Amino acid sequence: MDYRELDGGREFVARLEHGGDWRAQIERFAADEGVGAAFFVGLGAVRDAEFYFYDQTEQEYYPEVFDEPLEVAACVGNVSMLDGEPFAHTHAVCSREDGTALAGHLNAGTVFAGELYVREFDAELHREHDDTTDLDLWPL
């Protein structure tokens, strides 16, 4: 695998705003603070969630929308630059009232409550188009 050693930057804890979008808030924070490379983990709850499932053969994203309250049992993601703007690549595992889990690439979700730990790196990571997967990945 390709990897890069990075120097640690700032560390943040955050409380996502009730009623706002989970991913958009992380991106606005990153833009405001000038975060160009970070990983984050988090937990909380959403009122709804839109996952994107990537069809590895068709190489297209297909949305899967759950318009119901869900716990966010685990959120793992990162921030890097895409087309000149911070992009929060966000995956999440959510759960229903009966405990069953739904998970994937979280495109959007209306926050009920959310808590994040953001580990910034003293670097800027850039996503570029990767021909093999048709995804925007890091050339490390």
Added chain:
Amino acid sequence: MDYRELDGGREFVARLEHGGDWRAQIERFAADEGVGAAFFVGLGAVRDAEFYFYDQTEQEYYPEVFDEPLEVAACVGNVSMLDGEPFAHTHAVCSREDGTALAGHLNAGTVFAGELYVREFDAELHREHDDTTDLDLWPL
């Protein structure tokens, strides 16, 4: 979203004790070590799990108990102060023998085995009642 930059404190790796409670052990550790702000991630297995699902309309927690052996595929949480004591807000994704996942706010679970990484911050975070959600959240 509201956020705060924090200075990093100590870092710990931990092995949860077989037969003890997953969350209570984290809180005892935090009390013993004087940890007033931290995030943690972990993995392992439990003999049983009690999740709390938060009804966003009723604003009440409802327990969902699974009295069966489960893998802990992912655990994400944090430590902060609630009513003068360290509280470990703990979410987890568990799985059954057939691989299907159960997830949510982990109130309790009897540890079979567990491994944690704890990132302390050089600060004390306090939870206070939030009227909108009826949850105890951080005023950052």
Added chain:
Amino acid sequence: MDYRELDGGREFVARLEHGGDWRAQIERFAADEGVGAAFFVGLGAVRDAEFYFYDQTEQEYYPEVFDEPLEVAACVGNVSMLDGEPFAHTHAVCSREDGTALAGHLNAGTVFAGELYVREFDAELHREHDDTTDLDLWPL
């Protein structure tokens, strides 16, 4: 619980190689870089996944193979030494096209794409056989 305070070491971000094995790549990286203690989190997608479910009564691992494309919604694990080699204890939560989640101890999985954050510690952790669980755990 048993725990140890560790000094932080290097920090890495990584891009897993398309077509390679998820866990084996982490172990090769750890061997190449001399990483003897670390925690990691990650996200991505795999073409297939083999989970090991540990039967807590029989104290045996049973494989559960999913030969289908899956998102990796959350991956949490650590690196420590087992029999003189770096071992990547890797748990993951995956999801199918309909959003339903599968999770557990990830023994193997063919990477479609993957991104990791690795937090090394300035230490070497060793796994040793634990009689109670019949697992290889850390004596901390």
